[in-house]
Amino acid sequence: xxxxxxxxASGAEQAVDALDGESVMATAVKNGVPGIIGECxxxxxxxxxxxxxxxxxxxxxxxxxxxxxxxxxxxVGDRRAGSRLSCQITCTPELDGLTVxxxxxxx
Amino acid sequence: xxxREINELLTQTGPGTPMGELFRQYWFPACLAEExxxxxxxxxxxxxxGERMVAFRDSYGRYGLIDEFCAHRGASLWFGRNExxxxxxxxxxxxxxxxxxxxxxxSEADNSSFAENVKLTAYPLVKIGDILWTYMGDPAKQPPLxxxxxALVPPEQTYTSxxxxxxNWLQAFExxxxxSHVTFLHSGxxxxxxxxxxxxxxxxxxxxxxxxxxxxxxxxxLFVGAxxxxxxxxxxxxxxxxxxxxxxxxxxxxxxxxxxHFWVPIDDENCWAYSFDYHPVRALTPEERQAMIDxxxxxxxNIPGTYRPVANMDNDYLMNREKQKSGEWxxxxxxxxxxxxxxxxxxxxxxxxxxxxxxxxxxxxxxARQKLRKAxxxxxxxxxTPPGVDPKHHHVRSAAVVLPQAxxxxxxxxxxxxxxxxxxVSSV
Numbered sequence: 001x002x003x004x005x006x007x008x009a010s011g012a013e014q015a016v017d018a019l020d021g022e023s024v025m026a027t028a029v030k031n032g033v034p035g036i037i038g039e040c041x042x043x044x045x046x047x048x049x050x051x052x053x054x055x056x057x058x059x060x061x062x063x064x065x066x067x068x069x070x071x072x073x074x075x076v077g078d079r080r081a082g083s084r085l086s087c088q089i090t091c092t093p094e095l096d097g098l099t100v101x102x103x104x105x106x107x
Numbered sequence: 108x109x110x111r112e113i114n115e116l117l118t119q120t121g122p123g124t125p126m127g128e129l130f131r132q133y134w135f136p137a138c139l140a141e142e143x144x145x146x147x148x149x150x151x152x153x154x155x156x157g158e159r160m161v162a163f164r165d166s167y168g169r170y171g172l173i174d175e176f177c178a179h180r181g182a183s184l185w186f187g188r189n190e191x192x193x194x195x196x197x198x199x200x201x202x203x204x205x206x207x208x209x210x211x212x213x214s215e216a217d218n219s220s221f222a223e224n225v226k227l228t229a230y231p232l233v234k235i236g237d238i239l240w241t242y243m244g245d246p247a248k249q250p251p252l253x254x255x256x257x258a259l260v261p262p263e264q265t266y267t268s269x270x271x272x273x274x275n276w277l278q279a280f281e282x283x284x285x286x287s288h289v290t291f292l293h294s295g296x297x298x299x300x301x302x303x304x305x306x307x308x309x310x311x312x313x314x315x316x317x318x319x320x321x322x323x324x325x326x327x328x329l330f331v332g333a334x335x336x337x338x339x340x341x342x343x344x345x346x347x348x349x350x351x352x353x354x355x356x357x358x359x360x361x362x363x364x365x366x367x368h369f370w371v372p373i374d375d376e377n378c379w380a381y382s383f384d385y386h387p388v389r390a391l392t393p394e395e396r397q398a399m400i401d402x403x404x405x406x407x408x409n410i411p412g413t414y415r416p417v418a419n420m421d422n423d424y425l426m427n428r429e430k431q432k433s434g435e436w437x438x439x440x441x442x443x444x445x446x447x448x449x450x451x452x453x454x455x456x457x458x459x460x461x462x463x464x465x466x467x468x469x470x471x472x473x474x475a476r477q478k479l480r481k482a483x484x485x486x487x488x489x490x491x492t493p494p495g496v497d498p499k500h501h502h503v504r505s506a507a508v509v510l511p512q513a514x515x516x517x518x519x520x521x522x523x524x525x526x527x528x529x530x531x532v533s534s535v
Contacts, residue, residue, distance in 0.1 A: 039464050040464075040465065040466050040467060043466070043467040044467075045465050045466055045467045045469060045470060045473060046108065046464060046465050046466070047108060048108070067470060067473065067474070070473055070474060070477040071473060073477060073480070074109055074110065074113055074473065074476055074477060074480070075108045075109060075110065076110075077110065
C-alpha cells in the first residue's frame, strides 16, 4: 500500500495508507485530511483539492492536464511549480511516500 | 471558484481595463439599425463599455457614434437637432459631423478657425444586416468588418432583437455556453415554443439530463460540445460555438431557424443581449417572423418603445407559481430569454465567483474564462491580437448532430460547424 503524507500549513504531518489506483484527493477525503475538499468529486472542475507536491516527487507525478492547468490558473490562490489538483494524481507503488503540502487557505 | 482578482479582470470593461481594451479590439453591435430608421432620424443615446455616446444618422445617410456631451459645456447631444449634415447642440448651436468634428461654433467670428480645433471622441458606425456595428479601439488597428453569417444573409432570412439585461456581461454570456441548463430551465419551451418544438433532438435533450461536455479550441474561441445518449451506439451532440469575446450560437432544432447572441457590456452592471435568428437557405416564414416579434424563442417581449423586457426585476419577471407547479414553465417565468435573464440578474449585478461551486458540466465556462484571461493579458503585456478579430474566425455555425459513439465530435462535425453559404445547417 502506497503511503501519502499530507503536511498542513502549521507543519503537522498526516501519513495515510492509500489504495493503489485511488486519487490523492479521494484518499485525503476518506481519511479526513483537513483542507482537501474535492467538491466536484474528482473531475478537475472545482480546484478545491489543490496541493503543492514536494519537489522530489514532481517528475514522478508529471505535468498537469489541460483543464487542470486552467483551474490552477483561475481558482488557486498561490500557484507554484508544485501546484497540482490532487484529484488528478493517482496513488501507485512508485509514488510511495508522496509528500504534499496543503495550502493554508484551504484548511 | 474564481479568484477575486480574475473575476474583476473579466467583468470590468471600462476604458483602460484589460478586458475593456480586449473588447476594443473587435467590431460589435452598438445598436439595431431600426433605431436610426431614416436619414436625419432622432439621435440615440448609448452607453457601451462604460462610455456614454450618441449614435446618429445625418441628413446624408452617414452614420456616426460620437461622445454624448457637447465639447462646449457638456450638455447631452441627445437633445441635438439633426440638421443638414450634422448634429447641433440646441444650447448654443455648436454643430458636429459624424466623425465628431465640430463644424460650427456660431458665436465665433465668421473667419474664426475655432471649430476646426474641436473634435469629440468618435467611433465608426457601420450597418451590416440588422445591426449598426462599432469598433471602439485604436483607429490604426481597426480590423476588417465582421462576417457573421446571420448579418450577411438576405434580409428576409434574418431577424435580430435586443434586450437590456441588468447584470454584468460575463454572467449573461456564460449562460450562452452552458447547455446543461436547457434540460431544466427551458424544458417547457422545448415542448411548446413555436420556434423550438417538434424537433427529434428535443427528445434526446429531455431524455438525458446528464450531458457530458467536451470542449475544443477553435481559431476564434471554442466549440462546446454537449453529448447526450441517442440510439444504440450513437450520441446526440449539441455544439455551441463561441467567437471571442462575446458571440455565441445556440445549437439548432430541426428545420427551425438557427439562433444566437451577442453579449455587449453597457457598463459593469448592465449589458445588451442581442438575439438573432436566421435561416441560411430560405426566408423566415411570416409565422416565424411574427413569433420572433412576439418574443418567442430566444427573443423577448419588450415594453413598447424601449428595449426593456415587459417581465423584469421590478415585477419579479411576472412569476407564475401555478405554471411552475404544473411544469408548463419550469421556473414559473415565461419565455426562454426571460427565464435566463431572471436567474442571471438574480445573481446580483456582478456575481461573486469566489463563492461558486463548479461541476464538470461547467467545463465550457472554465475554458472560456481562461481564454479571455489569457487574451486580455497577452494584449496588455505584448500587444497580441486576440482570437476572433480576424473575420475568418466568424465563419462558424452551431450544429445538432447524431454521431457514432467512437468519433471525436469536432473531427466528425468539422463541416457542420463551418459556414457553408447556401447550405442548410446540420440539425436534427
